[in-house]
Amino acid sequence: SQTIHQWPATLVQPVGSPLSLECTVEGTSNPNLYWYRQAAGRGLQLLFYSVGIGQISSEVPQNLSASRPQDRQFILSSKKLLLSDSGFYLCAWSVSAGGLNEQFFGPGTRLTVL
Amino acid sequence: AQTVTQSQPEMSVQEAETVTLSCTYDTSESDYYLFWYKQPPSRQMILVIRQEAYKQQNATENRFSVNFQKAAKSFSLKISDSQLGDAAMYFCAYRRTTSGTYKYIFGTGTRLKVLA
Numbered sequence: 001s002q003t004i005h006q007w008p009a010t011l012v013q014p015v016g017s018p019l020s021l022e023c024t025v026e027g028t029s030n031p032n033l034y035w036y037r038q039a040a041g042r043g044l045q046l047l048f049y050s051v052g053i054g055q056i057s058s059e060v061p062q063n064l065s066a067s068r069p070q071d072r073q074f075i076l077s078s079k080k081l082l083l084s085d086s087g088f089y090l091c092a093w094s095v096s097a098g099g100l101n102e103q104f105f106g107p108g109t110r111l112t113v114l
Numbered sequence: 115a116q117t118v119t120q121s122q123p124e125m126s127v128q129e130a131e132t133v134t135l136s137c138t139y140d141t142s143e144s145d146y147y148l149f150w151y152k153q154p155p156s157r158q159m160i161l162v163i164r165q166e167a168y169k170q171q172n173a174t175e176n177r178f179s180v181n182f183q184k185a186a187k188s189f190s191l192k193i194s195d196s197q198l199g200d201a202a203m204y205f206c207a208y209r210r211t212t213s214g215t216y217k218y219i220f221g222t223g224t225r226l227k228v229l230a
Contacts, residue, residue, distance in 0.1 A: 032216050038157075043205065043222040051216055088157060094216075101147045101166075101209060103218055105159035 002027035006091050006106035013113055019064075019078040021109050023091030026072065031093040033074040034103065035066055038088045050074060051096065086113045116141045118208050120221035127196045128229050134181075135191045135224045137206030143167075145211045148182070148189045153223075154202040162204070165189065167211075193226075201228045 003026045013019060025031050032051050036044040046059045048066035056066050063082050067075045074091060091106040117140045127133035139148070150162040165173045165182050172180050177197075181190045193200055206221040 034218075041203075041225075044220045046217065049216055057216075090159065092159075094218075101211075102149050102161050102164055103159075103207075104161075105151075108157050110157075 002093075002104065004091060004093055004104055004106040006089075006109050008109060009107065010110045011112070013081050013111065015083055015113055016080050019076070019081050019085070019111070021076040021089055021091075021111075023074040023076075023106055024072055025074075025093045028072070028093070028095065030071060030096050032096050033068060034092040034094075035074065035076050036090040036092065038090060038108075040088075044090065048076070081113045083113050086111055116143075116208055116210070116219050118206055118219050118221040120204075120206055120224050122224045123222075124225045124227065126227040126229055127193070127200075129196055129198060131196055132192060132194045133196055133226065135193075135204050135206075135226065137189045137191070137221055139187050139189065139206075139208050139219075141187070141208065141210070143210050143212070147209045147211065148180075149207040149209075149218075150178070150180070150189075150191045151205045151207060151220075152200075152202045153205065154199075159205075163191065196228050198228050198230060201226055 005024050034049045035047040050068045064078050089109045092103040094103045119138045146167045148165045152160045152162050163173050163175045163178050177194045179192045203223045205223045208219045
């Protein structure tokens with residue numbers, strides 16, 4: 001069966017520090033991968049999605065970047081965190097063709113920027 | 115552009131009663147997928163139910179069922195025999211079936227409170 005991992009689960013970082021959040025998927029090949037941010041009590045904001053290694057689409061111009069160095073690995077990064085980067089970050093995957101069509105979500109990372 | 119609207123920021127239901135959460139969407143497509151996700155306090159997103167637009171029959175999963183009105187572009191979720199564990203944020207989501215479509219459009223969510 002497929003599983004999706006995210007780490008760390010919780011992170012507290014000072015303003016101006018770098019960021020690296022990692023997401024890995026097991027049990028599937030060539031998934032579509034997604035990064036979302038969710039502010040407290042709010043909906044999901046799509047940040048990036050990727051349909052293959054090295055292919056990244058950005059949805060919102062911001063202080064963050066994403067990379068996909070391997071088929072089932074998706075990384076969210078920042079060189080210098082802002083206070084506004086605080087939030088709950090969710091990674092998700094979906095099949096690239098056929099089969100089930102829903103997204104499967106990781107457990108999330110709670111990021112606090114102080 | 116497609117949009118998904120959840121007009122109820124918060125709903126309450128008595129335990130064992132039935133509640134309906136509303137979702138409307140806007141699209142010019144004829145075929146697409148619709149989903150309801152549940153996000154409990156743990157914040158893990160869990161798929162509750164899915165509906166394919168070409169299927170006229172409403173999807174059902176145990177106590178959860180949908181009322182899919184394609185012409186009205188409405189996709190409401192009915193929870194029967196509500197339980198305390200149903201308390202969560204519920205998100206409605208849409209995705210086109212068009213080849214090469216990767217994005218999912220989410221509504222802003224409805225917070226469901228279950229009263230004992």
